[in-house]
Amino acid sequence: MAIWVEVDLCDGCRRCVRACPYDAVEIREGKAHIGDRCTSCGACMEACRNEAILTDAQPRVVPDFSDYKGVWVFAEQRGGELHRVSVELLGKAQELATQLNQTVAAVLIGDGVAGLADTLVEFGADTVYLVEDAILRDYRTEAYAHVFKELVEAHKPNILLMGATHIGRDLAPRVSRRVGSGLTADCTELSIDPDEGILLQTRPAFGGNVMATIINRYSRPQMATVRPGVMEVVSAAGTQGSIVTHVTRVSEDRIGTKILEIVKEPKTHTDLTEAKVIVAGGRGVGDAAGFELLGELAAALGAELAGTRVAFEEGWIPASRQVGQTGVTVRPDLYIACGLSGAIQHRAGMMDSKFIVAINKDPYAPIFKVADWGIVGDVFDVVPELTAQVRAVCQVMCD
Template sequence: MTKQAVWTLAEQFDGELKAVSFELLARGRKLADKLGTGLVSVLLGDGVSDAALEWLIRQGADTVYSVQHPALKYFVCETYARTLESLIREYQPAIILAAATSTGRTLMPYTAIKLRTGLTADCTELDVEEGTGNLLQTRPAIGGNIMATIKTPDTRPQMATVRPKSARPLAADAARKGEIAHIPLPEIPAAKTRVTGYRRDEADALGIEAADVVVAGGRGLKKGENFGMLRELAERLHGAVGASRDAVDRGWISYPHQIGLSGKTISPKVYVGIGISGAIQHLAGIKTSETIVSINSDPDAALHQLADLSIVGDAFRVVPEIIKRLDARKGAQHG
């Protein structure tokens, strides 16, 4: 078993690995290579097949530690934290990364306290300090107005949660070889919590993080009622509606739609920004999008500079025209 390795936590639900598991491997691979150590993916759960675990190796892991037991089928913080703490004390990793999901944001602080070590939450960038091996953990601070880089020089392991969709998974390599180690559930006290069921909250239902197409609006829409045309466009494109912080602060749309350092990081196939100037905080939340489209009457809007396709024009004329042409194309296809 590799000590002083970089660990990433894989997430699963009903035996299926979540996409964020592979995003974290891309982050971890870079750090492990820089430190000259191994990369371990840690899976706590139940019912995940070896075939599924092999994909963790194909996409960056050197070793997979798999702890599977009916007690780990659903996320219960006490059980997961005690299991993870036991593994950490035995195998002594240097760095542990988890996703800034509801699981990671609950599990990692609980575990860090038990280990008396540091934790930086909601990181957007990670690196290793030359000469010390300290993890450089960069995250937005003061409402996203500055970026702070944090170190944990005196305690180990170094722990961080990372924003989902802030990195692309590595390409799968069928030739990569690695080890899958099945580790028994440690002897830990039974949890006092009992799972009775799950429900999806509003943010999950909106789905902007998982959507292939996101249509987002900003201050240029002038008032909340004008988000109606964005919803129409998103419906035609089978996408979700997002927003800039400015639009959310003005009360035009609710916070779960917010994109950027103080909102959500997204990585859709197509992002369409309408009436969004392109503040650095917003651009950081969309930079991994495959194709970026900007619609803004200001030719100097920062979003135009990042976009793959820029339309300089009045959104109140451009967007209805796009909807009209999409409807016409659909009608022709069914005619």
């Protein structure tokens, strides 16, 4: 299979260059030239006005999937406790199902977990597929994958969503291979293409430097995982749902793994460079007691604590938590800069944060120039208030 340019027809308009997701097309002497990076995806062919790009590839036929219906969510539970991400996914599933004029189902697997079905209905499941067996009490890859294969074959879902937890990321690819379906990991956006009615799965790639929209045209269910905290919980209180019980045929000798022990550990601090949220302080925080206030905010946000060079030299933070040119470079989703002016050396270490909040007494502090939201005020007033409000928000959302 190959793609080539019919030079006489090419007018060098560059549409193909812009369309190529792999950066494989360039203009040489006024004509498009396809380079080594080409994967024959055909994006350039669709973009070309002059039909100057040709291929010997046979067009792929999209099979008829009209009997695949419904948006499914894996209801992940551990020790009988529902993982929040499953509830979040039900929120998105409701939206997708409405657009498709289909229904939402949750797949609940475990032992003695039937009590969770009501919660799933309350947050958007029209149907709960309940699979209970002693063999399914704790998550094990093969056991759960087997159950999913049975359910998918019996009920033919259109879309299947799972949380990108350590369990979801273990299970989803296994299920995808088992049921013969494509899978997109860690999506940050899901929507339905209005023309084709297929799922548009948008996710970051190359360490978040690029966003890619991925489609799954040739297989069902269209599978995607989504990280916790990305989708919003949508209550469907007052609606009715039904429970469909399924009896699995999976047996112990198929499973291959045995859990010897499950150990809970208090949350250890993650590497700063992997932190999603960082609360950082500088000279303006004043002392170690001030950093305790920042620590409380960090705890409320599930964030990591960091600081400037001054904060390190004063002994308020360890060296491993110094952000900046002489410290570490971070790129969290949210960086809250408290009582730090934003010297160039510090900014160099945090400029790539997705969102930056600055809190400082000095309205002329350079940190405000790189902030998305700035608050001129005393750290000792603003930070405790923010902590209290964040706690209140989390309280509401967790109830």
